[in-house]
Amino acid sequence: MASSKAPKKANLLDHNSIKHIIDESVSEIVKNGGYVEDVRLSNVRLLIGTIIIVIALFAQFYKKKFPENKDFLIVCIILYVVFNGLLQLIIYTKEKDAILFTYPPAGSFSTTGLVVSSKLPRFSDMYTLTIASADPKSVSANKPVHLTKSVTEWFTKDGILVEGRIWKDVEALINQYAKEPKKNK
Incomplete structure (x- = not known):
């Protein structure tokens, strides 16, 4: 016990x-x-979270400054929103109130x-x-x-x-x- x-x-x-x-x-x-x-679902969530962080870091520390990197920033913002949406979709549809799989x-x-x-x-x-x-x-x-x-x-x-x-x-x-x-x- x-x-x-x-x-x-x-x-x-x-x-x-x-x-x-x-x-x-x-x-x-x-x-x-x-x-x-x-823990497969948790690992997928961690992987997506890591991708989101990497996208944010690339956007922050890209070697060119603002006017020249505008297209790159737009792509990063779009990818950031897509991966965050995917993460929320997984949480909303698969996890719900789950504490353990x-x-x-x-x-x-x-x-x-x-x-x-x-x-x-x-x-x-x-x-x-x-x-x-x-x-x-x-x-x-x-x-x-x-x-x-x-x-x-x-x-x-x-x-x-x-x-x-x-x-x-x-x-x-x-x-x-x-x-x-x-x-x-």
Whole structure:
């Protein structure tokens, strides 16, 4: 179950701190359950981000000064906008609220991993965790499962995460996903 490291503490007045601690714990629990993280999408995002930075650096440090490099700057601006748009498109269509993408567990007959996503609306204590198939159109994809719970059930009044409770809830959700009947085609 949970390891014997320092307890995770969140600032209970900071919405982002609470969500970050819970998301981090959920990722640990899923990985501990035999799922290996799929970082391909993160690597694509990093590559596109690096290209954007290189374009900006070329535009900034090009050897010719402004009137002579006008055409070069226009090309750099267009490429900068295109790659930023591509990056936003990936985030909007693929990532959404995802906190973790996984490969199928080792030794499994499933051909699809998981997408673990979470929501904690601003000014709300209700945290929603969703586990779904990374490829919903796959034959081995199960229906998504959801857990909505108040974050107050996972934290002490001092802001320390009660890892045993969250482990129990997340493991139960993973087991519920694994037992869901397959879709009828």
